[in-house]
Amino acid sequence: MSETKSISQQERVKIPRQKMPTQEASVRVRNFNEVALGYPEETAMREAARCLQCKRPKCVEGCPVEVDIPAFIERLREADLPGAVQSLKKDNNLPAICGRVCPQETQCEALCVLGKKGEPVAIGRLERYVADWDLTHPSPPPELPPPSGKKVAVIGSGPAGLTCAGDLARYGHQVTIFESLHAPGGVLIYGIPEFRLPKHIVHAEVNYVRSLGVEIRLNEVIGKTYTLDELLNEQGYDAIFLGTGAGLPMFMHIPGENYNGVYSANEFLTRVNLMKAYLFPNWDTPVKVGRKVAVVGAGNVAMDASRCALRLGADEVHIVYRRSREEVPARAEEVHHAEEEGIIFDFLTNPVEIYGDEKGWVRGMRCIRMKLGEPDASGRRRPLPIENSEFDMDVDMVIMALGTRPNPLVFADSGGLERTRHGTVVADERTGRTTKDRVWAGGDIVTGAATVISAMGAGKRAAADIDRFLRGEEAPVSRAEAAIRAGAS
Amino acid sequence: MYEIVAREELAPVTKLLEIRAPAVARKAQAGQFVIVRVHEEGERIPLTIADYDRERGTITLVFQEVGKTTMHLGTKQVGECLASFTGPLGLPSEIERYGTVLCVGGGVGIAPIYPIARALREAGNTVLSIIGARSKDLLFWEEKMRAVSDELIVCTDDGSYGRKALVTIPLKEMLEGGRSIDRIWAIGPAIMMKFCALTTQPFGVPLIVSLNSIMVDGTGMCGACRVEVGGQTRFVCVDGPEFDGHQVDWDQLLARQRIYLEQEKQALELWQHGHACGH
Numbered sequence: 221m222s223e224t225k226s227i228s229q230q231e232r233v234k235i236p237r238q239k240m241p242t243q244e245a246s247v248r249v250r251n252f253n254e255v256a257l258g259y260p261e262e263t264a265m266r267e268a269a270r271c272l273q274c275k276r277p278k279c280v281e282g283c284p285v286e287v288d289i290p291a292f293i294e295r296l297r298e299a300d301l302p303g304a305v306q307s308l309k310k311d312n313n314l315p316a317i318c319g320r321v322c323p324q325e326t327q328c329e330a331l332c333v334l335g336k337k338g339e340p341v342a343i344g345r346l347e348r349y350v351a352d353w354d355l356t357h358p359s360p361p362p363e364l365p366p367p368s369g370k371k372v373a374v375i376g377s378g379p380a381g382l383t384c385a386g387d388l389a390r391y392g393h394q395v396t397i398f399e400s401l402h403a404p405g406g407v408l409i410y411g412i413p414e415f416r417l418p419k420h421i422v423h424a425e426v427n428y429v430r431s432l433g434v435e436i437r438l439n440e441v442i443g444k445t446y447t448l449d450e451l452l453n454e455q456g457y458d459a460i461f462l463g464t465g466a467g468l469p470m471f472m473h474i475p476g477e478n479y480n481g482v483y484s485a486n487e488f489l490t491r492v493n494l495m496k497a498y499l500f501p502n503w504d505t506p507v508k509v510g511r512k513v514a515v516v517g518a519g520n521v522a523m524d525a526s527r528c529a530l531r532l533g534a535d536e537v538h539i540v541y542r543r544s545r546e547e548v549p550a551r552a553e554e555v556h557h558a559e560e561e562g563i564i565f566d567f568l569t570n571p572v573e574i575y576g577d578e579k580g581w582v583r584g585m586r587c588i589r590m591k592l593g594e595p596d597a598s599g600r601r602r603p604l605p606i607e608n609s610e611f612d613m614d615v616d617m618v619i620m621a622l623g624t625r626p627n628p629l630v631f632a633d634s635g636g637l638e639r640t641r642h643g644t645v646v647a648d649e650r651t652g653r654t655t656k657d658r659v660w661a662g663g664d665i666v667t668g669a670a671t672v673i674s675a676m677g678a679g680k681r682a683a684a685d686i687d688r689f690l691r692g693e694e695a696p697v698s699r700a701e702a703a704i705r706a707g708a709s
Numbered sequence: 710m711y712e713i714v715a716r717e718e719l720a721p722v723t724k725l726l727e728i729r730a731p732a733v734a735r736k737a738q739a740g741q742f743v744i745v746r747v748h749e750e751g752e753r754i755p756l757t758i759a760d761y762d763r764e765r766g767t768i769t770l771v772f773q774e775v776g777k778t779t780m781h782l783g784t785k786q787v788g789e790c791l792a793s794f795t796g797p798l799g800l801p802s803e804i805e806r807y808g809t810v811l812c813v814g815g816g817v818g819i820a821p822i823y824p825i826a827r828a829l830r831e832a833g834n835t836v837l838s839i840i841g842a843r844s845k846d847l848l849f850w851e852e853k854m855r856a857v858s859d860e861l862i863v864c865t866d867d868g869s870y871g872r873k874a875l876v877t878i879p880l881k882e883m884l885e886g887g888r889s890i891d892r893i894w895a896i897g898p899a900i901m902m903k904f905c906a907l908t909t910q911p912f913g914v915p916l917i918v919s920l921n922s923i924m925v926d927g928t929g930m931c932g933a934c935r936v937e938v939g940g941q942t943r944f945v946c947v948d949g950p951e952f953d954g955h956q957v958d959w960d961q962l963l964a965r966q967r968i969y970l971e972q973e974k975q976a977l978e979l980w981q982h983g984h985a986c987g988h
């Protein structure tokens with residue numbers, strides 16, 4: 221340690237970015253165990269030594285929750301792991317998860333000064349190292365302030381809900397999370413596979429939130445079991461945080477989409493991850509094992525679905541994407557791992573029809589080749605079909621990973637919540653306040669499908685604002701004012 | 710958690726369970742369903758609510774033991790608990806004063822048709838009912854149905870009880886007999902509902918069916934339950950479970966119900982083997 225501490229800037233710059241040990245591709249395609257194995261101590265220290273401890277650290281600007289990155293790396297360098305954990309957790313409630321799933325290459329690492337000439341500090345891997353140390357060296361739960369006597373209902377137990385609930389409990393409020401599924405964690409549990417985010421890590425985070433006194437009520441669907449208005453007016457909650465995510469799957473609306481063997485990525489991943497279909501028949505939920513599988517889309521969801529299909533035993537898995545490699549929205553590491561595992565990428569290709577056999581099963585998919593035109597509203601070049609370029613793919617399973625929207629179920633029989641035409645809730649970005657009195661929202665329900673870290677950050681900001689409101693520091697904003705604020709932001 | 714407070718064997722393979730779930734009972738209405746998980750490693754299956762008791766805080770389910778999960782559920786005794794129980798899901802039946810309504814319940818579909826018939830009666834309708842099963846020992850709730858119907862026809866496929874006929878026969882006769890019927894509900898196996906749709910189509914009487922598609926979450930998040938109705942893809946769990954029976958793509962529904970036939974067989978064999986060995 222002392223040697224790495226005393227080295228000069230030039231020497232630091234010379235240390236190469238440390239590789240992450242992984243399970244061998246040929247082995248891991250046959251199991252659901254974690255792919256990336258984490259840095260051993262020595263590697264972590266060598267990587268930490270690369271950080272220049274910038275006075276005005278660029279990396280922090282790239283982090284959606286502004287983790288004090290040089291500070292935690294500094295603590296790590298000094299082998300002060302409790303200190304490193306503390307500075308990391310000040311801004312990030314879920315570091316063991318974020319270290320594994322954040323798109324660092326477009327956030328902190330994208331701005332790291334070392335990245336200008338060489339490779340950026342592997343901030344995500346160091347974050348994971350510190351957070352994993354924390355998981356195996358649990359600290360006593362924090363002391364809670366005396367109960368405020370206020371009750372808050374948090375709807376949804378994904379990263380937004382868990383974070384908001386944890387912070388509110390630490391402010392002294394009584395918090396109940398309502399979760400429609402039978403297991404807490406949101407996408408972390410039902411969507412992201414075990415081989416990328418082991419479920420014991422999600423359980424640990426959930427248990428931590430429980431240890432703060434948060435009650436988690438599973439199998440209760442808000443909008444059905446209770447409505448928002450019932451929670452506010454009959455069940456005695458002083459405030460509500462909506463963190464129900466964006467779980468509604470989208471389909472292409474092309475012919476043949478309802479043949480057997482066509483799945484939404486949500487269904488496929490829920491069967492595999494939440495319901496553990498990869499352990500069928502020891503677990504009861506089945507899933508089809510395709511021979512030749514096409515996954516439509518190229519986000520994280522598509523990568524996860526394709527790699528699950530491969531692990532279940534498919535002979536060949538294709539990612540079918542209408543844009544080119546440049547536009548792929550998935551994390552770079554996932555694309556890299558998918559390619560290593562033998563996933564085939566068909567860029568500039570778009571399905572137009574799915575064929576079925578007489579029993580209603582998929583037997584093929586007709587696609588058309590695409591080219592890139594002028595940039596569209598998203599700033600990416602618009603994909604355009606090339607005439608007469610149709611061709612048929614021989615597939616027996618198709619998984620649609622085209623994005624998701626907020627599920628409107630939660631709004632049932634409760635008025636006053638303004639929504640955009642994309643179905644997302646209108647909320648003030650800084651506070652999470654919605655147009656409905658005493659209701660806050662954050663995460664994918666506000667942004668549409670985004671990231672774990674942005675959902676976590678929104679949950680944190682909302683918790684702070686709910687706390688202000690509950691302590692009577694500020695009257696709730698009127699509906700109109702909130703709408704104006706949100707519109708202006 | 711979700712304790713079983715009463716259990717009844719309605720027929721050798723048809724069981725009734727009354728389950729304590731006050732939050733669900735509080736809101737349950739005719740036509741809705743719940744998602745049940747029997748044990749921690751279990752799958753999520755939808756079961757239509759056969760009855761509810763808000764005071765006792767209970768929901769009654771009636772199911773036929775056709776596969777591993779329903780067989781496992783059938784072994785559950787009073788005092789035991791279910792791993793999870795979620796609801797009430799789906800849209801309730803549209804209960805209004807239509808005039809004269811006809812309720813058709815086939816097989817295990819007699820259970821969910823009962824609260825609908827009762828609600829329709831309470832809303833002031835004249836309720837005619839037809840219930841049927843393959844044979845006498847599969848028939849149940851005749852008296853309950855009689856109590857909420859102005860007229861009740863009972864039939865069995867093999868003639869072992871009541872009239873020897875499929876439910877579509879008296880259905881057709883009633884329509885041909887020129888009885889003015891304002892609305893029909895039919896619940897039962899998909900194939901029965903399909904034939905009810907074909908039978909009633911020429912008479913132009915609205916037909917409501919309750920679709921029993923495969924589900925996972927039951928809240929609109931996966932699309933497992935999707936089926937085409939009137940040329941549009943609908944999610945049974947949130948857009949239904951009741952639909953206009955004349956608009957449903959029955960062959961698609963029937964195909965989609967068979968997706969896991971092989972795995973279901975495998976799971977069942979494993980279960981039966983486990984039981985034969987006395988586990």
Ligand SMILES: Cc1cc2nc3c(=O)[nH]c(=O)nc-3n(C[C@H](O)[C@H](O)[C@H](O)COP(=O)(O)OP(=O)(O)OC[C@H]3O[C@@H](n4cnc5c(N)ncnc54)[C@H](O)[C@@H]3O)c2cc1C
Nearest residue numbers: 376378379380400406407411442465663664670671672675
């Ligand atoms: C397969 C997949 C892979 C992903 N990979 C990454 C990645 O690598 N990196 C990354 O940063 N992001 C990734 N994302 C995105 C990220 O997971 C989400 O942005 C994030 O989870 C959003 O958090 P949230 O708390 O807003 O909602 P969610 O995580 O969606 O949680 C919402 C919760 O609310 C519950 N709920 C919904 N409606 C109700 C209701 N009416 N009543 C009660 N409960 C309800 C849901 O069951 C769910 O548990 C991925 C997403 C998916 C689907």
Ligand code: SF4
Nearest residue numbers: 271272274279332333
């Ligand atoms: S920008 Fe890079 S080198 Fe500078 S503090 Fe951040 S991680 Fe360290």
Ligand code: FES
Nearest residue numbers: 927929931932946
């Ligand atoms: S069961 Fe998942 S959407 Fe209907």
